Amino acid sequence: MNDVILSADGMILEQQGGQIADALRALGARVSLGQGYCLRSFMRMLAAYPVLTRLSDFAPEFAAQLETWPKDGCRPAGLESLEFSRVVEMIGHPGPARLEIYHVLRGRVGGGEDVELKSWQVEMLLDVPLALGPLKHVVFGDRVAQFTFETVCNLFEFYQGVLWQLAFHGTPRECALRR
Numbered sequence: 001m002n003d004v005i006l007s008a009d010g011m012i013l014e015q016q017g018g019q020i021a022d023a024l025r026a027l028g029a030r031v032s033l034g035q036g037y038c039l040r041s042f043m044r045m046l047a048a049y050p051v052l053t054r055l056s057d058f059a060p061e062f063a064a065q066l067e068t069w070p071k072d073g074c075r076p077a078g079l080e081s082l083e084f085s086r087v088v089e090m091i092g093h094p095g096p097a098r099l100e101i102y103h104v105l106r107g108r109v110g111g112g113e114d115v116e117l118k119s120w121q122v123e124m125l126l127d128v129p130l131a132l133g134p135l136k137h138v139v140f141g142d143r144v145a146q147f148t149f150e151t152v153c154n155l156f157e158f159y160q161g162v163l164w165q166l167a168f169h170g171t172p173r174e175c176a177l178r179r
Helices: 039-048 050-055 059-068 155-166
Strands: 003-006 012-014 030-033 079-091 098-109 130-132 134-139 142-150
Touching: 003 039, 003 155, 030 130, 030 155, 039 050, 039 059, 039 130, 050 059, 050 155, 059 155, 079 155, 098 155
Parallel strands: 003 030, 079 130, 079 134
Antiparallel strands: 003 012, 079 098, 134 142
């Protein structure tokens, strides 16, 4: 099993379309996102494969909240899509240089501009289409746009990356400041 498809209904599928029963065996497989995949699909995956919630401190809360969130229509006006990308960043000039590789989850608005998601609650983003974005290079603080590569990640990287990013987006309603 080298590649898996994450379907819109939250299932992890083999390339031939068969459903994978043991999500842990698929963690090293390369991920493709099926048609109609969105953040709700990711949350459905957590519910369909409870063993995955044991891999992250953030997962059990998201899986539990899925049933309390609206069933559809969770898409802010103007937000076209969500994009999950890998970033390769060279840091440390003039000090000791280091290379950091990490994932980001950002929004795309009309015209292709990317935006932070932290101003929206997670449940407001559930029905926004989610795609794998291009690999981004940052060299000593400057984005390198000459090269564009496809972001390739395995199921574990996608899972951890999305959950980590969602943990920082939005604030609980109880903590929201009122004007």
